[in-house]
Amino acid sequence: IFGGQPAKIENFPWQVFFSSPWAGGALIDEHWVLTAAHVVEGNQDPIMYVGSTLVRTSVLENAQMITAERVFIHPDWEFMDVPETRKNFDNDIALVRLKDPVKMGPTVSPICLPGTTPEYNPSVTDLGLISGWGRTRKQNHVIKLRGARLPVAPLAKCQEVKPTDSKVVTGRYVFTDNMICAGGEKGVDSCEGDSGGAFAIQDPNEENPKFYVAGLVSWGPQCGTYGIYTKVKNYIDWITKTMQENSTPSTD
Amino acid sequence: EPTMYGEILSPNYPQAYPNEIEKSWDIEVPEGYGIHLYFTHLDIELSENCAYDSVQIMSRGLQEGILCGQRTNKNRSSPIVEEFQVPYNKLQVIFKSDFSNEEHFTGFAAYYVAIDVNECTDFAYAPCSHFCNNFIGGYFCSCPPEYFLHDDMESCGVNCSGDVFTTPTGEIASPNYPNPYPENSRCEYQILLEEGFQVVVTVRREDFDVEPADSEGNCPDSLVFVAGDQQFGPYCGNGFPGPLNIETKSNAVDIIFQTDQGGEKKGWKLRYHGDPIPCPKEFVANSVWEPEKAKYVFKDTVKITCQYGFEVLEGNVGLTSFYSTCQSNGKWSNSKLKCQPVDCGAPEPIRNGKAEDPGDTLFGSVTHYTCEEPYYYMEKEGSGEYHCTGNGSWVNEVLGTELPKCVPVCGVPSETFTEKQR
Numbered sequence: 001i002f003g004g005q006p007a008k009i010e011n012f013p014w015q016v017f018f019s020s021p022w023a024g025g026a027l028i029d030e031h032w033v034l035t036a037a038h039v040v041e042g043n044q045d046p047i048m049y050v051g052s053t054l055v056r057t058s059v060l061e062n063a064q065m066i067t068a069e070r071v072f073i074h075p076d077w078e079f080m081d082v083p084e085t086r087k088n089f090d091n092d093i094a095l096v097r098l099k100d101p102v103k104m105g106p107t108v109s110p111i112c113l114p115g116t117t118p119e120y121n122p123s124v125t126d127l128g129l130i131s132g133w134g135r136t137r138k139q140n141h142v143i144k145l146r147g148a149r150l151p152v153a154p155l156a157k158c159q160e161v162k163p164t165d166s167k168v169v170t171g172r173y174v175f176t177d178n179m180i181c182a183g184g185e186k187g188v189d190s191c192e193g194d195s196g197g198a199f200a201i202q203d204p205n206e207e208n209p210k211f212y213v214a215g216l217v218s219w220g221p222q223c224g225t226y227g228i229y230t231k232v233k234n235y236i237d238w239i240t241k242t243m244q245e246n247s248t249p250s251t252d
Numbered sequence: 253e254p255t256m257y258g259e260i261l262s263p264n265y266p267q268a269y270p271n272e273i274e275k276s277w278d279i280e281v282p283e284g285y286g287i288h289l290y291f292t293h294l295d296i297e298l299s300e301n302c303a304y305d306s307v308q309i310m311s312r313g314l315q316e317g318i319l320c321g322q323r324t325n326k327n328r329s330s331p332i333v334e335e336f337q338v339p340y341n342k343l344q345v346i347f348k349s350d351f352s353n354e355e356h357f358t359g360f361a362a363y364y365v366a367i368d369v370n371e372c373t374d375f376a377y378a379p380c381s382h383f384c385n386n387f388i389g390g391y392f393c394s395c396p397p398e399y400f401l402h403d404d405m406e407s408c409g410v411n412c413s414g415d416v417f418t419t420p421t422g423e424i425a426s427p428n429y430p431n432p433y434p435e436n437s438r439c440e441y442q443i444l445l446e447e448g449f450q451v452v453v454t455v456r457r458e459d460f461d462v463e464p465a466d467s468e469g470n471c472p473d474s475l476v477f478v479a480g481d482q483q484f485g486p487y488c489g490n491g492f493p494g495p496l497n498i499e500t501k502s503n504a505v506d507i508i509f510q511t512d513q514g515g516e517k518k519g520w521k522l523r524y525h526g527d528p529i530p531c532p533k534e535f536v537a538n539s540v541w542e543p544e545k546a547k548y549v550f551k552d553t554v555k556i557t558c559q560y561g562f563e564v565l566e567g568n569v570g571l572t573s574f575y576s577t578c579q580s581n582g583k584w585s586n587s588k589l590k591c592q593p594v595d596c597g598a599p600e601p602i603r604n605g606k607a608e609d610p611g612d613t614l615f616g617s618v619t620h621y622t623c624e625e626p627y628y629y630m631e632k633e634g635s636g637e638y639h640c641t642g643n644g645s646w647v648n649e650v651l652g653t654e655l656p657k658c659v660p661v662c663g664v665p666s667e668t669f670t671e672k673q674r
Contacts, residue, residue, distance in 0.1 A: 004671075011669035014662075030660060104604070104627040104660045112663035129669055147669045203663060210663040 001132055002224040003188030004148025009053040011147055012131040014111035014198060014213075016066070017049045022141050024132045024197030026213050027110045030101035032243055033066070035196030036216050036230060037077040037094040038086070044071040046096065051107040053145045055133050064108060069099040072242050074235065088174040092218040092230045094196075095242050111198050112212040113240075114233040119204045121233060122180050122214045126152045129200045129211065134193025135223060141193040148190075150183045152201075152214075153226055157181050163222040173221065180215045180229040191223035199229040254280045254341070256366040262307070262347050262359025266293075269305075269349055269359040276346040281366035284389030286374065287343045290335035293361040294323040297353065305353070307360055309336050310344040319360070337367065339374035381407040381435060381513060402436060407513060412439035420445065420526045426475075426509055426519030433462075433473075433519035439509040448550035448580030449526035451505040453477060453484075453498040459521040460492035463514065473511040475520055479504065486510075492520070499527070503580075531578035538562040538591040552578045558591035561615035561642035565592065570644065596640035604628040604658035607638075615640050623658035631657040 009015060016025035016033050020043055025035035027050060040046055045068055049055065052063035076091040102108055114120035122128070131147040158181035182199060183189045190197065199215030215229025232239075260277050262269050281287055289309060297305040302320035309316040316336050323333035336343075345362065371391035372384030380393030395401050395408035402409055412427045412434075424441060426433045443451045463473040465488050474486030479500035487494050503526070509519075528549035533541075538559045548554065557573040558564060564571045566589070576586045593614035599607035602621060605628060610619035617640040623630050630636055635656040638646040645653045 007669055008667060010667035011665050013665050028662070101603070104624075106627075106666035109627055109664065109666070110660050110662045131669075149669070149671055200663075206663075208664070209668065211665070212663055 001130060001134060001142075001146040001148050001189075001194060002137055002191055003150075003186055004130070004146050007053070007131055007145045007147030009051060009107045009145060012129070012145065012198075012200075013051070013107055013109040014200075015050070015131050015145065016196075017052070017055050017060075017133060018046050018196065019049070019055075019060075020046065021195075022133065022193045023195045024134070024193075024217065025096065026196070026198035026216065027102060027108065028113055028213065028239075029110055029243065030104070031098045031247070033068075033096040033098065034198075034213060034216065034232070034239070035094050035096060036092045036218050037073045038083065038089065038092055038218075039196040040071045040094045040096065041073060041077070041079060041083065044068070046071070048096070050102060051105070054143055055145075056143045064102065066102055067099045068096045070097045070246070071095070072097065072246070074238060087172050089219045089228065089230075090174055090176045090178055091235075093216060093232070093235050093238075095239065097246055111200055112203065112210060113236060114212045114214055115205070116233070116236055120212065120214070122152045122182075122201060122231070124152050124154050126201055126214075128152060128182060128214060130190045130194065130197060130217060132190060132194030132197040132217065134195070134197075134217075135191040137187075137224065148188045150188045150227075151185060153181045153184050155179060155181045157184055158221070158226040158228050161221045161225045173219075175228075178231050178234050179218065180231045181226050182215070182229055183220075184226045187224040189220065189224050189227045190217040190229075191220070191227075195219075254282045254366075256281060256285075258364050260345055260360075260362045260364070262296075262361075265359045265361055267358065268353050268356035269296075269347075271349055271351050271353050274346065274348045276344055279343040279345065279364050281341045281364075282389070283341050284369065285341050285366035286337060286339040286369035287341065287364050288335065288337050288367040289343060289345070289362060289364045290332045291319070291323065291360055291362045292325075292331045292333060293358070294319055294321070294333050295358040296320040296322075296360065297349075297355065297357050298322070304350040305357070306348055307362075308346040308348070310346065311338040311340055311342070316343075339369040339371070341366075379406055399434060407436040408434070409437040410434040410439075412437055412509070413441070415441045417441065417443045417524070418445065420449070421524065423521065423523050424507065425521040429519040429521055431518065432516045433509075433511060435511050435513045437509070437511045439507075441507040441509075443505045443507070443524055445503045445526040447503050448529050449503050450529050451479065451500045451502060451524055452527045453500065453505065453522055453524045454496060455487075455492040455494065455498075455520065455522045456496070457491045460487070461490050461518045462488040462520060463511075463517050464489040472514065473517070474509070476508045476510075478506040478508065490517075501529075501582075503529075529578070529580060529582045531582055531584050534584060534587070536591060538593075548578050550578050550580055550582075556589075556591070561594055562591040563594050563644075564589045570594065594640070594642055594644045596644055596646050599638065599646050600655055602655050602658060604660075605630075605656065610640075613640060615642055619646065621656045623656075626664070627661055628658040629661050631659045 014027045023039040025033040048066045049063045072095040074091040194217045197217045198213040200211040201214040203210040218230045220227040298321035308318045368388045370386045372386045383394040399408040471486045471488030476485035479502035542555045576584045605623040621636045635650045641647045
């Protein structure tokens with residue numbers, strides 16, 4: 001996380017830690033974790049942890065480890081032989097079915113899925129929360145969870161970013177309606193290692209604060225500017241269908 | 253030694269008998285014979301009550317006669333001047349004279365012969381209950397047709413026992429009814445019906461005429477009914493003293509009619525019929541009987557259906573109804589079976605929630621499921637209350653028998669993320 005502040009897992013109890021690759025995810029149900037496709041495309045048997053602010057190995061031993069039963073990458077996700085050269089992050093979304101249900105509590109609880117009504121279309125200036133153990137301005141990744149608040153921005157803002165690294169040419173990247181652009185203020189942004197984590201927006205239909213996963217940390221031309229998030233609302237049908245078709249009634 | 257005949261003469265006969273003399277003769281003839289004693293000559297001083305001189309005839313300690321004076325033969329063709337007959341085989345003759353026989357009375361000449369006793373008529377009592385047959389030296393009794401002579405060889409009875417009545421209805425009467433019943437009889441009958449039927453005896457008042465009770469209330473002739481360990485009677489008198497209908501509660505009844513030697517009554521007549529044994533209409537809680545009747549009797553079968561929420565447990569199987577039959581002993585079969593409340597058992601556990609202990613798990617009990625708040629909530633509102641229903645299931649108004657589901661509360665962090673001002 002660029003910018004932002006140290007956070008407690010109690011602030012983001014849906015936050016899932018992927019150890020390999022170092023990434024994030026969002027717990028959406030006792031049996032399901034939502035993440036970015038590019039997080040799990042190279043490791044379809046990820047080991048994940050929940051409920052821990054710190055992800056130091058010694059601490060994780062005492063955290064709640066959750067194991068994948070099966071990974072569902074969105075069918076329209078484009079697989080590449082050399083992922084590092086990827087320019088198309090369209091449909092960067094995946095579901096992980098867990099072997100055992102996760103026990104909920106103050107440090108572990110799911111984030112809501114967006115509704116299908118228009119209120120759940122993130123609007124520019126809507127503020128969202130991101131969290132993760134990813135890269136900061138000073139470190140490749142952090143041990144203690146960090147969080148940040150950042151606004152939704154027009155997708156054009158992301159397209160207009162001129163990376164300082166001359167090798168990166170933004171214009172070659174694919175931008176679609178399945179993406180949300182956010183950030184840009186005070187250098188608050190998500191970065192490497194935060195991928196798959198939730199971009200959480202407060203539910204407009206709830207009196208008490210309640211967050212839904214509007215986006216998933218996907219990619220960006222340069223950390224500390226605008227970041228691009230997978231627009232989860234566009235995948236509600238796929239998510240619910242996948243979850244329904246792969247639920248196991250005996251354990252549910 | 254007993255003799256068949258003999259002569260007795262007063263002392264000095266035919267001369268005058270001596271003064272102040274007393275002489276006796278013990279006469280004995282063979283048993284079974286009586287004695288005919290007759291005097292052919294009697295010439296004894298006459299005195300009032302034969303107080304001076306006399307000849308006295310004693311039999312069995314009693315005086316048969318005392319003679320004095322002179323006698324002449326009453327019948328010219330017979331020499332007998334005085335005679336005695338006793339139906340016994342012993343007799344004593346005693347002759348007495350006082351101090352003076354101045355007129356030279358000559359005394360007496362008497363003879364005795366053994367005579368056949370008519371035991372049938374010679375005694376004050378009739379030895380035979382029916383027919384008496386005399387013979388020399390004895391008698392024997394005999395009976396009318398269909399009667400038999402009892403072991404006492406004097407009284408007659410009838411062979412009236414042994415009849416067993418098995419038809420569902422019938423009529424029984426005393427021997428010879430309405431003519432006088434036989435004396436000295438014991439008639440034993442039995443009514444034996446199919447098990448499950450009780451014998452009901454009906455005796456009309458006018459159909460009963462039995463020698464009445466004595467002053468102490470004892471019936472010389474009596475009619476008694478015995479059913480198991482119950483006894484009805486003894487009954488006697490003119491007009492039946494018992495109830496019109498005697499419900500014996502048994503399928504086997506012994507009828508005993510006992511008569512003594514006397515009585516000239518017409519006897520009795522009864523009717524009987526078999527009544528199916530009733531079974532009590534027992535109250536079985538929480539059930540309905542079908543068919544519903546005011547009275548149930550032998551072989552009736554009812555279907556006992558438990559009310560909703562109740563069941564009969566046979567082993568581990570719960571049934572909603574059972575059949576019960578009125579048995580021959582007046583008891584219902586399956587009487588141990590009872591309708592008891594259905595037991596829903598302990599509520600099934602659910603994940604991430606729990607069912608409160610309902611205390612009772614029987615029909616009508618209520619339990620509530622709750623989820624582990626605040627991290628889980630019940631997926632469907634109002635689905636926490638479950639009632640134990642009649643079919644043995646915990647049922648919720650919304651979910652039916654399906655268990656409630658506790659699902660995680662989403663999107664609510666336990667602590668809000670607040671950014672510090674820079």
